[in-house]
Amino acid sequence: MTYTPKLKELMKKVEETRPSRVGVHFPRMSPEERRDVLQKFHPDYIADGFREIKVGVNKGARMPVEMADVFESFSRLRNVEIDFSADPDYDVDVLIIGGGGAGASAALDAHEAGAKVLVATKLRFGDANTMMAQGGIQAADKENDSPAVHYLDVVGGGRFENVPELARALVMDAPLVIKWLEDMGTMFDKKKDGTTITIHGGGTSRKRMHAARDYTGAEIMRTLRDEVLNRGIEVVEFNPAVELILDEEGRAAGAVLFNLETEQYLIARARTVVIATGGSGRLHYRGFPTSNHHGATADGLIIGYRAGAKMIYADSIQYHPTGGAFPPQLLGLLVTEKTRGLGATPLNINGEQFVYHLETRDVASSAIIRECEERGLGVPLPTGITAVWLDSPLIEQIHGEGTIERQLPAMLRQFQRFGVDIRKEPMLIYPTLHYQNGGMLIDENGHSSVENLYVAGEAAGGIHGTNRLMGNSLLDIIVFGRRAGRDAAAKSKEISAPKGLNLKHVETYHRELEETGAADDRVGPMVLPHYTHR
Amino acid sequence: MSEEIKMVDIYIMGKQYTVPETLTIMDAMEYAGYQLKRGCGCRAGFCGACATVYRMAGDYELKVGLACQTKVEDGMYLAQIPFFPARKALYDLGEIRPSTAHFAQLYPEVYRCLGCGSCNKVCPQDIDVMQYIAYIQRGDFARAADISFDCLMCGLCVSRCPVNIVHYNAALTARRLFSRYIARPDAFLAERVKAIEEGVLDAEIDELVNADKEKLQELYNNREIEK
Numbered sequence: 001m002t003y004t005p006k007l008k009e010l011m012k013k014v015e016e017t018r019p020s021r022v023g024v025h026f027p028r029m030s031p032e033e034r035r036d037v038l039q040k041f042h043p044d045y046i047a048d049g050f051r052e053i054k055v056g057v058n059k060g061a062r063m064p065v066e067m068a069d070v071f072e073s074f075s076r077l078r079n080v081e082i083d084f085s086a087d088p089d090y091d092v093d094v095l096i097i098g099g100g101g102a103g104a105s106a107a108l109d110a111h112e113a114g115a116k117v118l119v120a121t122k123l124r125f126g127d128a129n130t131m132m133a134q135g136g137i138q139a140a141d142k143e144n145d146s147p148a149v150h151y152l153d154v155v156g157g158g159r160f161e162n163v164p165e166l167a168r169a170l171v172m173d174a175p176l177v178i179k180w181l182e183d184m185g186t187m188f189d190k191k192k193d194g195t196t197i198t199i200h201g202g203g204t205s206r207k208r209m210h211a212a213r214d215y216t217g218a219e220i221m222r223t224l225r226d227e228v229l230n231r232g233i234e235v236v237e238f239n240p241a242v243e244l245i246l247d248e249e250g251r252a253a254g255a256v257l258f259n260l261e262t263e264q265y266l267i268a269r270a271r272t273v274v275i276a277t278g279g280s281g282r283l284h285y286r287g288f289p290t291s292n293h294h295g296a297t298a299d300g301l302i303i304g305y306r307a308g309a310k311m312i313y314a315d316s317i318q319y320h321p322t323g324g325a326f327p328p329q330l331l332g333l334l335v336t337e338k339t340r341g342l343g344a345t346p347l348n349i350n351g352e353q354f355v356y357h358l359e360t361r362d363v364a365s366s367a368i369i370r371e372c373e374e375r376g377l378g379v380p381l382p383t384g385i386t387a388v389w390l391d392s393p394l395i396e397q398i399h400g401e402g403t404i405e406r407q408l409p410a411m412l413r414q415f416q417r418f419g420v421d422i423r424k425e426p427m428l429i430y431p432t433l434h435y436q437n438g439g440m441l442i443d444e445n446g447h448s449s450v451e452n453l454y455v456a457g458e459a460a461g462g463i464h465g466t467n468r469l470m471g472n473s474l475l476d477i478i479v480f481g482r483r484a485g486r487d488a489a490a491k492s493k494e495i496s497a498p499k500g501l502n503l504k505h506v507e508t509y510h511r512e513l514e515e516t517g518a519a520d521d522r523v524g525p526m527v528l529p530h531y532t533h534r
Numbered sequence: 535m536s537e538e539i540k541m542v543d544i545y546i547m548g549k550q551y552t553v554p555e556t557l558t559i560m561d562a563m564e565y566a567g568y569q570l571k572r573g574c575g576c577r578a579g580f581c582g583a584c585a586t587v588y589r590m591a592g593d594y595e596l597k598v599g600l601a602c603q604t605k606v607e608d609g610m611y612l613a614q615i616p617f618f619p620a621r622k623a624l625y626d627l628g629e630i631r632p633s634t635a636h637f638a639q640l641y642p643e644v645y646r647c648l649g650c651g652s653c654n655k656v657c658p659q660d661i662d663v664m665q666y667i668a669y670i671q672r673g674d675f676a677r678a679a680d681i682s683f684d685c686l687m688c689g690l691c692v693s694r695c696p697v698n699i700v701h702y703n704a705a706l707t708a709r710r711l712f713s714r715y716i717a718r719p720d721a722f723l724a725e726r727v728k729a730i731e732e733g734v735l736d737a738e739i740d741e742l743v744n745a746d747k748e749k750l751q752e753l754y755n756n757r758e759i760e761k
Binding site: 031123124126127129131132134140141142143144146147148149151152153155156160164165167168171172175176178179182183184185186187188190192193194195196200205206207212213215217218219222223226227229230232238260261291293294328329333334409410413414417418528530531532 | 556557558561564565567568569570571572574575576577578579580581583603604605622624625626627659660679683684686687706707709710711712713714717718719720721722723724726727730731735738739740741742743744747750751753754755757758759760
């Protein structure tokens with residue numbers, strides 16, 4: 001579906017104002033303006049989207065309603081007999097739950113450290129938000145930059161709520177991660193002499209965004225996956241973990257896996273466990289569309305929480321300012337921040353810029369919502385929603401013709417498939433549910449509050465405070481994936497094989513649920529989203 | 535949609551379903567009642583999980599597309615390819631080099647290419663697959679890496695190849711060889727890594743790690759931003 005005649009008419013305003021906007025700097029918001037727009041328009045501040053969790057280690061904490069519903073659910077194993085007296089189906093040193101970038105990184109470093117590793121994943125190995133991350137990965141590896149400068153961007157963007165030791169680990173490991181990936185044959189954008197090409201992202205004070213065209217996450221994921229397979233590490237696909245198993249002393253000791261095809265439950269015994277199951281966009285907080293992959297249903301969070309892993313910032317959700325709004329087939333789909341990094345600006349119905357194009361994601365999203373809801377200057381779409389323009393043709397004016405084809409091939413292709421040429425026509429965008437800023441609290445080695453249980457990637461929390469910057473998630477999954485993998489492997493060498501495997505923590509959780517009168521029909525984890533006849 | 539939606543008939547594995555014409559194949563399958571396990575990954579055209587083969591009623595030609603990136607059309611007969619048993623060569627990147635001799639040991643079948651172009655016809659990314667296989671054959675890994683880069687590894691090329699080439703795995707190996715051995719390493723990166731490993735930058739970062747919120751706010755609000 002191309003733009004309707006009505007939209008094409010409205011688009012003329014954008015074309016009219018474009019010459020007067022080229023090269024004109026739109027002012028950044030002051031700290032007071034930023035705070036004001038966040039408090040009035042960011043969904044994190046809208047009270048009816050949240051409620052208190054009634055059970056578990058964070059009892060009384062604020063969570064999105066949809067997340068609390070999943071957390072206050074009964075186990076899939078409630079009426080299932082699991083026989084722990086039989087030999088386990090898998091018996092390993094380190095069990096890694098999740099086959100995205102964090103899981104793959106953890107697997108490589110745990111294997112490198114000599115551990116026997118099993119990766120169990122819900123969908124295919126590599127079906128993860130990592131694969132969809134387009135814009136880049138941050139690392140302070142230029143002369144005018146340093147990990148300290150990166151640190152300041154991270155904590156300022158994170159509203160000064162980051163756990164300092166985690167933010168430190170993130171920025172200090174960043175150049176090491178780029179080196180690791182480069183040595184593994186990851187194809188970053190480079191000049192002829194080998195210098196990596198880096199640009200700005202929202203909230204960066206230096207150009208430190210490394211990219212691989214606009215397939216950065218895909219390039220990293222396919223490289224990591226290839227390497228895991230080359231090393232002969234065992235990977236079992238379509239086998240989500242539906243519950244953690246603890247040993248007689250309450251330490252993590254494996255997981256119950258569910259074969260999605262045969263519908264059998266399997267026991268994976270392990271000395272240490274790494275949860276790397278990613279985020280929760282498919283819970284569609286506040287009814288938002290999402291940029292997340294099919295399996296982002298918070299599975300790891302709920303099974304970790306039942307086992308006693310503490311959460312941090314569960315009420316902090318990131319809405320990416322530039323989600324696709326039209327054509328309808330692209331609703332919620334990520335329009336990479338690299339588009340703004342290259343100079344595309346958000347515009348209202350009059351073709352006027354209303355926010356500096358590289359504000360942090362939380363601020364940019366809030367400003368777009370304000371433009372549509374309060375000021376009534378959004379573009380009405382035939383689908384009944386409103387949106388704002390993102391002036392992508394401006395990129396070609398700034399950097400020359402052919403820039404979009406070279407730098408944003410995925411974006412160009414995706415819009416072309418549905419009849420829009422983003423080199424000539426601006427995009428229509430609206431914030432989309434993108435990222436869970438919080439998660440299970442970890443230390444700098446990825447260890448959670450449960451003994452022998454590690455967490456890495458989007459499932460972990462504290463690193464980014466309450467707002468993550470672009471390019472710090474691809475970084476975080478590898479930094480903490482590797483750290484968790486290494487420490488989980490080392491720990492597995494120190495301890496003996498777990499004994500007295502059990503699911504008593506699930507029974508305890510059920511009793512707590514029953515006491516609070518939680519809905520009896522809720523079962524979690526969700527495992528697969530259900531969109532039938534929506 | 536606020537305007538009235540037109541419905542179309544599609545046939546999923548032979549069964550007829552009536553669905554809104556604005557949907558992608560993937561959304562249409564869900565609308566029809568499927569809860570997707572296989573054949574669905576990122577839902578945004580990056581992961582290659584949803585390779586789909588279809589034919590229009592009355593036509594003989596088989597077409598292909600990604601279910602999440604293709605709109606339904608009236609009279610579409612479709613099925614997905616949930617899995618394809620393609621071979622992946624196992625190798626140690628540190629032990630091999632970008633040479634035809636090494637490559638021939640990993641993927642000998644690339645040299646059997648007939649030049650039929652079946653791979654190009656089915657690529658949902660419009661990649662010149664046959665051309666990158668030709669570049670690999672003659673050891674031009676830089677060009678092979680460049681033109682194969684947008685590959686999603688959906689496997690449609692492999693499903694049609696008469697001589698069983700596993701194009702996408704061969705291309706991935708070519709890209710890794712290029713990036714490791716042909717593209718030059720970033721010169722300053724090694725220096726920065728060394729500085730971090732030797733602890734040269736510890737004092738600077740620890741000062742910030744130990745700073746209070748007010749101090750950090752002040753530094754953040756007054757930081758210099760590169761043009």
